Amino acid sequence: MQDKYYTTIGLEIHVELKTNSKMFCGCKNDPAGESTPNGASSDTYKPNTNICPVCMAHPGTLPVANKKAIESVIKVGLALGGTIADFSEFDRKNYFYPDIPKAYQISQYKYPIVSGGHLNGVDITRVHLEEDTATSSHSSEGSLVDFNRAGVPLMELVTEPCIHDTDTLSNFAHELQTLLRYLDVSDANMEKGQMRVEVNISVSKDKDTLGVPVEVKNIASFRSAVKAALYEQKRMIDLIEEGKIGEIVKETRGWDDSKQKTFSQRTKENAEDYRYFPDPDLPKMYLHKAFDIEKMRAELPELPNAKRARYKNDYGIKDEDIESYIDDMELSKWFENVAGILKDKSKIQTASNYITSDYLGLQKSNKEVRLPKFENFVELINMVSDGVLSSRGAKDILAMIVITDESPMKIATEKDLIQKNDEGALKEIAQKIIDQNPTVVATYKGGKENALMSLVGQIMKETKGSANPALVQKILKELLA
Numbered sequence: 001m002q003d004k005y006y007t008t009i010g011l012e013i014h015v016e017l018k019t020n021s022k023m024f025c026g027c028k029n030d031p032a033g034e035s036t037p038n039g040a041s042s043d044t045y046k047p048n049t050n051i052c053p054v055c056m057a058h059p060g061t062l063p064v065a066n067k068k069a070i071e072s073v074i075k076v077g078l079a080l081g082g083t084i085a086d087f088s089e090f091d092r093k094n095y096f097y098p099d100i101p102k103a104y105q106i107s108q109y110k111y112p113i114v115s116g117g118h119l120n121g122v123d124i125t126r127v128h129l130e131e132d133t134a135t136s137s138h139s140s141e142g143s144l145v146d147f148n149r150a151g152v153p154l155m156e157l158v159t160e161p162c163i164h165d166t167d168t169l170s171n172f173a174h175e176l177q178t179l180l181r182y183l184d185v186s187d188a189n190m191e192k193g194q195m196r197v198e199v200n201i202s203v204s205k206d207k208d209t210l211g212v213p214v215e216v217k218n219i220a221s222f223r224s225a226v227k228a229a230l231y232e233q234k235r236m237i238d239l240i241e242e243g244k245i246g247e248i249v250k251e252t253r254g255w256d257d258s259k260q261k262t263f264s265q266r267t268k269e270n271a272e273d274y275r276y277f278p279d280p281d282l283p284k285m286y287l288h289k290a291f292d293i294e295k296m297r298a299e300l301p302e303l304p305n306a307k308r309a310r311y312k313n314d315y316g317i318k319d320e321d322i323e324s325y326i327d328d329m330e331l332s333k334w335f336e337n338v339a340g341i342l343k344d345k346s347k348i349q350t351a352s353n354y355i356t357s358d359y360l361g362l363q364k365s366n367k368e369v370r371l372p373k374f375e376n377f378v379e380l381i382n383m384v385s386d387g388v389l390s391s392r393g394a395k396d397i398l399a400m401i402v403i404t405d406e407s408p409m410k411i412a413t414e415k416d417l418i419q420k421n422d423e424g425a426l427k428e429i430a431q432k433i434i435d436q437n438p439t440v441v442a443t444y445k446g447g448k449e450n451a452l453m454s455l456v457g458q459i460m461k462e463t464k465g466s467a468n469p470a471l472v473q474k475i476l477k478e479l480l481a
Helices: 067-081 166-183 222-241 294-298 302-313 318-328 329-342 345-366 374-385 391-401 408-414 423-436 438-445 451-462 469-479
Strands: 004-016 091-094 103-105 122-131 133-137 142-146 153-159 195-204 214-220 251-256 261-267
Touching: 004 166, 004 222, 067 122, 067 153, 067 166, 067 294, 103 122, 166 195, 166 222, 166 302, 195 222, 214 222, 222 251, 222 261, 302 318, 302 329, 302 345, 318 329, 318 345, 329 345, 329 374, 345 374, 345 391, 374 391, 374 408, 391 408, 423 451, 423 469, 438 451, 451 469
Parallel strands: 214 251
Antiparallel strands: 004 153, 004 195, 091 103, 122 153, 133 142, 195 214, 251 261
């Protein structure tokens, strides 16, 4: 049924920026309560401590714009290939909610800092800057408001309605999160609310005509964004099929993760409903005079796509390995140091295989695991490349050097893991295994070549993984010829 319909999705993504202070005052930017004004631990953190007369909108107070926040949005715009405005200003967006102390939000309307740009095949409409709201909590006894988040610098990125499938949605959001971390403008941690995704979705039978758009809020993960989009797509299609197209209205809906469904919150406001007007307390911004835009462009760090291309060209490693490094900047820095020592591309590829498969696997299963010393890991890779260690032996030693600082050679010697290349000794062990497994031998000689690996495995077990597997195969083939 869905094949008969055309789905169009646009995203609004809010990101809390990484600054020391809030957007329009000197209060600490600490909405998650990870520190307190007097330096106490987060265990003693209390609501409504990072507040002042400005962010609480006391009469007579005046806001002052956070320069670093503006600079951060410009960086994002440059990285996206957008146009940085010559002129920009802040506006008052009027609406009343308990979590807006002023009864209006300082935001941007006609003159955003960034226009245009693209990422992962998705076109960007604009990127602008505003202040975050407070946080509310509700119970049977009433509602409470914590204003520690009120006034935190909040970047809003709006895409064009050019997304037509949830894979594109998910890939774009993930790539934006990665980009923000590379630019060091936000940690973009969705679990902490530092990045929030809102999905605008419509369904129609004609791809040249948009359906009635619905906005879905309260989305706390990329996976939930995909589920919310799929739920709304199905809900709208079902209503159309049932002849109830009039029940699809322009509205804001929430996402209930526990019920895996959306629910109506309110009808969607138009821009006119917010009664935007320029904030009279904040000066106009002439960005190309206030900032050296070309210098900022030149000083951008290496971005994810450029890094992907460099890793592919310089190291020749697999695409899935590259993504492991793109997602983990600490790991990628460590890997580059290893690659710089090894130099040989073949050894670098071997190192990458052990890092992305074995090391990351160990890291998931054991909290004590840490990146080994460069010299120890390089020694391990050289031992594998030189045939001193088998792959099995290398895996066992890697599991030790990610917890201890011992030398791989020392461990291999003590545990008798040095790969045995003594053909005479291995031939005796091979003959013993052949004699003990007449059925497997018969199967191999009957044309089932895979049976040979059963014999190889038993020899490796007999030698505690220290036999050279390539040499073992050669010896077995000779003995069974």
